[in-house]
Amino acid sequence: MSINHKPYDQPNSLQRRQVLATAAALGIAPWLLTAFSGQARAATDEGGKPATPQTTSGQRRKLGKLDVFPVGLGCQWRPGAAQGVVNDLYHSTFDRPAAVALIRKAVERGVTLIDTAEVYGPFLSEEIVGEALQGIRDKVAIETKFGMNVDMKTGQRLGGLNSRPEHIRQVVEAQLRRLRTDRIDVLLQHRVDPLVPIEDVAGTVKDLVAEGKVLHFGLSEPGIQTIRRAHAVLPLAVIQNEYSMLYRGPEAQVLPICEELGIGFVSWSPLGMGFLTGTVTADTRFKTGPEMDFRAMVPRFAPEALPANMALVNVVKSWARQKDATPAQLALAWLLAQKPWIVPIPGTTNVAHMEENIGAAEITFTPDELRRLNIQVASVSIRGERLPTAVMQMSNVEAPPKR
Ligand SMILES: NC(=O)c1ccc[n+]([C@@H]2O[C@H](COP(=O)([O-])OP(=O)(O)OC[C@H]3O[C@@H](n4cnc5c(N)ncnc54)[C@H](OP(=O)(O)O)[C@@H]3O)[C@@H](O)[C@H]2O)c1
Numbered sequence: 001m002s003i004n005h006k007p008y009d010q011p012n013s014l015q016r017r018q019v020l021a022t023a024a025a026l027g028i029a030p031w032l033l034t035a036f037s038g039q040a041r042a043a044t045d046e047g048g049k050p051a052t053p054q055t056t057s058g059q060r061r062k063l064g065k066l067d068v069f070p071v072g073l074g075c076q077w078r079p080g081a082a083q084g085v086v087n088d089l090y091h092s093t094f095d096r097p098a099a100v101a102l103i104r105k106a107v108e109r110g111v112t113l114i115d116t117a118e119v120y121g122p123f124l125s126e127e128i129v130g131e132a133l134q135g136i137r138d139k140v141a142i143e144t145k146f147g148m149n150v151d152m153k154t155g156q157r158l159g160g161l162n163s164r165p166e167h168i169r170q171v172v173e174a175q176l177r178r179l180r181t182d183r184i185d186v187l188l189q190h191r192v193d194p195l196v197p198i199e200d201v202a203g204t205v206k207d208l209v210a211e212g213k214v215l216h217f218g219l220s221e222p223g224i225q226t227i228r229r230a231h232a233v234l235p236l237a238v239i240q241n242e243y244s245m246l247y248r249g250p251e252a253q254v255l256p257i258c259e260e261l262g263i264g265f266v267s268w269s270p271l272g273m274g275f276l277t278g279t280v281t282a283d284t285r286f287k288t289g290p291e292m293d294f295r296a297m298v299p300r301f302a303p304e305a306l307p308a309n310m311a312l313v314n315v316v317k318s319w320a321r322q323k324d325a326t327p328a329q330l331a332l333a334w335l336l337a338q339k340p341w342i343v344p345i346p347g348t349t350n351v352a353h354m355e356e357n358i359g360a361a362e363i364t365f366t367p368d369e370l371r372r373l374n375i376q377v378a379s380v381s382i383r384g385e386r387l388p389t390a391v392m393q394m395s396n397v398e399a400p401p402k403r
Pocket residue numbers: 073074075076088090091092115116190220221240241267268269270271272273274275277279328329345346347348349350352353354356357
């Protein structure tokens with residue numbers, strides 16, 4: 001399946017002008033109007049043909065050959081302490097019906113890329129995505145991942161990685177069941193397995209593509225040579241790495257190779273794990289213990305790093321005011337402005353935040369604004385690593401050679 005969308009019947013510029021004029025007349029921010037226009041259009045699409053456009057922005061982005069709305073939705077949740085409670089990795093909590101409703105609302109608003117993984121939960125996030133997409137499956141592209149070493153029966157995380165070909169096949173069969181679908185739109189290796197040649201991984205996914213169980217292939221946080229080797233076996237649609245104003249590592253090598261090879265880029269933690277939304281202050285301390293906030297383990301959020309890093313939040317807030325946007329929207333719009341084939345997947349448990357985030361697709365910068373904003377972002381030097389050391393060690397890994 002491809003998420004190909006009919007072009008709108010009006011040129012984008014005209015449509016955008018109308019949105020801006022109407023928003024101005026109503027005295028509301030343009031993104032708010034866009035979100036509600038999406039709802040009206042979606043209602044007529046319910047039960048109709050797959051994947052017709054549902055927002056007024058008319059924008060689409062290419063991830064390889066896949067065509068998606070510019071802002072996706074991250075679904076990374078784990079079970080809470082009590083039955084039915086669902087937690088994110090940070091401070092938010094909701095329940096399963098609310099998680100299902102959030103995804104359905106995102107699709108109604110026009111989101112077409114839903115990101116999840118076997119290990120998120122484990123299994124729970126894929127189960128929720130599968131439940132939420134009943135009846136609306138054809139409107140979206142599901143992106144999910146294999147490769148963390150999870151006991152397939154118990155869901156226990158065994159530590160380390162597992163991308164052995166026979167294991168990938170078993171994981172994909174289980175994912176199709178949990179996601180209640182017959183195909184995975186984008187299947188990613190979550191982290192490069194240092195014991196398995198990438199040619200074997202790509203070859204296995206290629207077979208799954210031939211069988212119609214997978215449509216597109218991607219890698220998350222791979223080494224540069226591994227990208228080239230995988231792409232030679234099966235063209236990659238997606239590299240999914242952390243990328244935001246808070247962490248700009250991919251600009252050095254990964255974005256150039258994506259550009260060279262025609263690979264799309266999906267940015268994870270595009271809001272800097274919530275930091276760029278302005279909800280973290282220099283005094284914020286993150287929950288520890290069994291239901292810990294993941295940021296409690298991340299060096300850039302440590303008490304000694306936060307005061308210096310707040311300089312970036314000040315840049316975001318000041319530009320958000322200038323652009324009549326929220327800080328979250330400004331941070332996402334900055335990502336969208338870097339390359340036309342970048343798609344952020346903000347995670348949220350909150351419908352209002354989701355609606356706000358997709359409004360970022362309406363915010364554009366003039367070349368001069370972008371130049372000035374980039375200079376200000378680059379002038380802040382971020383203190384502290386982006387991840388705990390043990391997690392960092394799984395990034396930028398090169399797969400062993402094929403013998
Ligand atoms: N490939 C990988 O290795 C990898 C790694 C990590 C994540 N991911 C994917 O990337 C997705 C997103 O990353 P992430 O969740 O780590 O980080 P993120 O999207 O940068 O930030 C999520 C945080 O921002 C808050 N937030 C979202 N929208 C907001 C808004 N408009 N205003 C205020 N707060 C807002 C959320 O809280 P609320 O719930 O309160 O909105 C949550 O605390 C994940 O869901 C997952 O699918 C992939």
